[in-house]
Amino acid sequence: QDRDYTGAPFITVSHVKVTNGKVHANINFDLPYDTDNLSEPRLQRPLYASLMGTYDLAAIVNGRVVAHAPVKLTPYDSFRTYDELKPEIDAVTAKAAQKNNRYIKTTSIGKSVEGRDIYLTVLAKDKASVDKYQKVTHPAMLNDPKKLQADIKSGAFGDYKVPIWLNNIHPNEAPGVDAIMNYFKSMALDKSMTYDTVLPNGKKSKTTLNIDDALKNVFFLFVYTDNPDGRVHTTRSNAEDFDLNRDNSYQTQPETRSVTEQIAKWSPLSFLDMHGFDSNFLIEPSTPPHNPNVEYDLLIDHMVEQAKAMGEAGIANTKYNYYHIPYEEHRKTAEDPNYVSKGTASGWDDASAAYTAAFAMYHGAMGHTLETPESNEESTKALYYSSAAAAKYVAGKKEELFLN
Structure with a gap:
């Protein structure tokens, strides 16, 4: 002070x-x-x-x-200030145009309280993939889902891609912002990502995400931070001293209105909100109670599977040796009163749509909050490899997930 x-x-x-x-x-x-x-x-x-x-x-x-x-x-090697974000996005976009011609478009989806741009980058195989989703697939989802399901199953609908959204809302939980930027660079410029994961027997194994193959099934939405002013001032709240991750229901703040508008516009299939700092590496889905307006039977099984895939990748490629899923810890505690959880078994409920990841679930997303332990490069890497595992999971199960 x-x-x-x-x-x-x-x-x-x-x-x-x-x-x-x-x-x-x-x-x-x-x-x-x-x-x-x-x-x-x-x-x-x-x-x-x-x-x-x-x-x-x-x-x-x-x-x-x-x-x-x-x-x-800087606090760690890949840390960026807010003012460094857009020049790096532009540089990566220009390099990708020369290297592989993947479709990349960055726009400002709104302004912060202090007038800074909130950037959203769309990255896809090509523009036609995004256009079909916006003009054909998404309207069909909302207006006649039963027919869309039938057309997909019969093959009449043809090729389609589904969106994965990477998000940060508390920018003083700094690794989230930088993990999104690092992952954007990989998706824009690399041919593949090879990383470790953990098999059911506990042993490490190499896995590869072929990016061109993944982009045949998914495309990405990157919102590096919902809260530019918070990144500038190193604060959790926006410039009105308001926690935006408590505002998705009422949408009182300009940043929240801008982001929730885009969630409604895109209905992402998977939504990853990058946070910190839990004493352990934590990946939501949440503990009960659950909001009756969320179709839990269509989401929870795959959310748990996706969370496990993210957690295994996160710990296999960093110094961390433990992650936990509150939903699973709650289930184990309920089934066995003698079970002692190393993680969090309660308190991470999704009864409220005030949280961004929970709000996205109302739009059909598998919404996850990822909490890393520290503000350093290791926590940045944990989020980066979790994102890779999430994309690989969605790309591999696209039709099953999307029909839900």
């Missing part, structure tokens, strides 16, 4: 060695404020923003600068 930190330096120099006139040294950039986790306590989250920036690293001998270089100081 007073900005009078007097603890030990968090940037240190060690192992200084001079050989034939060349100086070698290790420079270690640690975490400030005597913490090993910038996500806790919450007070530290806005504090680190005052330290971010590009600084001049100088070597000085007898008062004379003999060498210098710029050093960018």
Whole structure:
């Protein structure tokens, strides 16, 4: 609060060695404020923003600068400020146009309280895939679902793709924003993603997501953050000090209105909301009670399966060795009173559509809230690989999921 930190330096120099006139040294950039986790306590989250920036690293001998270089100081390697998002989106889009010609379109879907753009990127195999979904598939879903189901089963409907939405709403839960950007880059530029997952027997196994094959079945909607002002000010709430993840029912804030309009426009099949920070890696679907207006019998089985696929990928490619699904922890506790959960067995209910992921379920989405433990690169990777597993799950079961 007073900005009078007097603890030990968090940037240190060690192992200084001079050989034939060349100086070698290790420079270690640690975490400030005597913490090993910038996500806790919450007070530290806005504090680190005052330290971010590009600084001049100088070597000085007898008062004379003999060498210098710029050093960018961020909480972790892939952290982006809000102002860095759009230039990187544009650069990736231009590179993809030269490399593989995948369809990528970024628009502003609305403005924040302070007037910043909320960006949405659509990434697909081609424009025709998106046009068919918007002009044919989505209207048919809403107006005559029984006929659409019959036409898909008979083959009369032909080729179609379904949308997967990656979202962040609390931008001080920073890894969510950067995981979405990292994943967008992979989907835009790479041919495939190979990553570890965990088999039912507990052993790791390699799996590959062929991106061109996936784009024959799905397309992506990336909203890097619903809350641009929060990214700028390193806050959970928007500039009106309102938690947008409590506003999806009433839609009192401009950011919420912009995002919920798009959820209604696209009816994503899978909706992944990137959050933090739970002490363990947590993936919703939620614990009971459930809202009677959500068609749970059509969603829950696949939501649990998809959550498991995301969790296994998240822990297999990071330092984390545990994830939990509140719905499953609640079920196990209800079935066995002696069961001791390492995770959360209650309190993550979806009784309210105030939460963005729960709101998306009203539009037919398998809505998930993903909570990582830390604000660092490992938590960013956990969300990144969870997204890959979610896409692979949807692409592999597209028809079964979409008919529901």
